[in-house]
Amino acid sequence: MFGIHYRLERKTIGFLLAIVGVASIGGAVEIAPLFTIHQTVEDAPDMRVYTPLEIAGRNIYIREGCYACHSQMIRTLRDEVERYGPYSLAVESKYDHPMLWGSKRTGPDLARLGAKYSDEWHVTHLNNPRDVVPQSVMPHYSWLGRTALRSDDLGAHLAALRKVGVPYTDDMIANATADAYGQAAPDTSYAEGVTKRYGEATNVRAFDGRPGNLTELDALVAYLQILGKLTDAAHKPVAAIGD
């Protein structure tokens, strides 16, 4: 049996084929599970897409490296489920490119943060976390509220996401900049467009407390307030999922 290798390495073609065979095992092990994707990723017909303002907030979340200290993934462990809520499902990250599950928690998990605290809290907290949580070690992000949001390129962001499978319509892409403004400016004609395109359940509020003044703070709070809120799939009884 142990003489096989001795004989094999003396035959060039045979040895080459053996190398290809062994090396492809690694690829096969990673690719094969994708064929059972319907068993892995649940169905969520109620899943909605991120609005342009939420996408902008998500980009800020990535830019500021929030994922380095905050995860967005509640594991199937009792203490996590009791603290944060239902464990995360794969489908909840369906439109996340890239996903922000994270692997380290200096701060708490944020997968179910949406609608947990008020906008005022997020604004105060991002401005200086110590104002509301004295023992916090999170840096302050006070400049976000003073920085105007760049929104002219949001249509391009949406178009790029559509290329990787997020179902944005032409209408959404064409109106991305206007919708980003409208979501933070309630009672304007722009706001109506957001509700029309993204659904009645979309949060349309002056997130940073100043309507009509579109800042990076608006975008980040809008994003934080939607975490875990794109679909109700995780809140359904477990028996209904994946079977």
Next chain:
Amino acid sequence: MAIEERDPITGYSTTGHEWNGIKELNTPVPRVIYFFLIVTALFAVSYWILMPAWPLGVTYTKGLLGIDQRKTVNESVKLAALERSAWTKRIETETFTQIQAAPELMSAVRQTGPALFGDNCAACHGATAQGGKGFPNLTTTAWLWGGDPQAISDTIRTGINSTHKDSRTSQMMAFGRDGLLKKDEIDNVVAYVRSLSSASAAPALAATKIAAGKAVFTANCVACHSDNAKGNTELGAPDLTDHVWIYGGDAETIFMTIWGGRQGHMPSWDGRLSTLDRKILALYLVDLRRVTP
């Protein structure tokens, strides 16, 4: 290439390569390496058989042990709930008065309350429930929407100015910004409101200002804050005669409150916290008030 030369000392054959008289031995792999290779291979094979492993087109091999992390976590949550059911059942079914009269139930409330409060409420109301600017102090007797356990539990369920359909709603108008009152009228109301809670500050404030402020107050503020300025828990209007201030009781802050209005938000916890959780939290807060003077 028949190599039949053997090294006389070790007894192993050589590779046939030679460098300046030094010959390379073809030493076989030690048996222990083969042993561990075989053991790990056997472990892998048994793991495939016992645990979920191989994709099979539209499904996958589930494994003989039938282990599924989702089932495991659901069972452990259920088991923990069962362990606590001795007292959680009683808290769920009994009235607030009955629970408060039962020392063993209140002891359970005192044990579980801080964890629930810390995970959910402390971010805004503070770890000690004493709040902060814009976030009410829950350890006082001043409650916007009523401080009895049922009222607290209802507030937690629906939230205040939240997206819940039964949400408690309240808004203080922006009297200055919206042009309802002039700046000097607001100044007078500020003087009057400050005189209500701190009698010691009253002499320093001009009596005429206070009197003028009272007139403006009667015309504009009593609908919500009531005639004696004691507030109204039906409308979520705060008592202005006590020393508890959500946004601050100094002249400048009161001016800003009247000028720009206020509308606090508390999210709804319906769906996030169960009826049991809300009952425990309500009882915990009432109890906290009793022990903190």
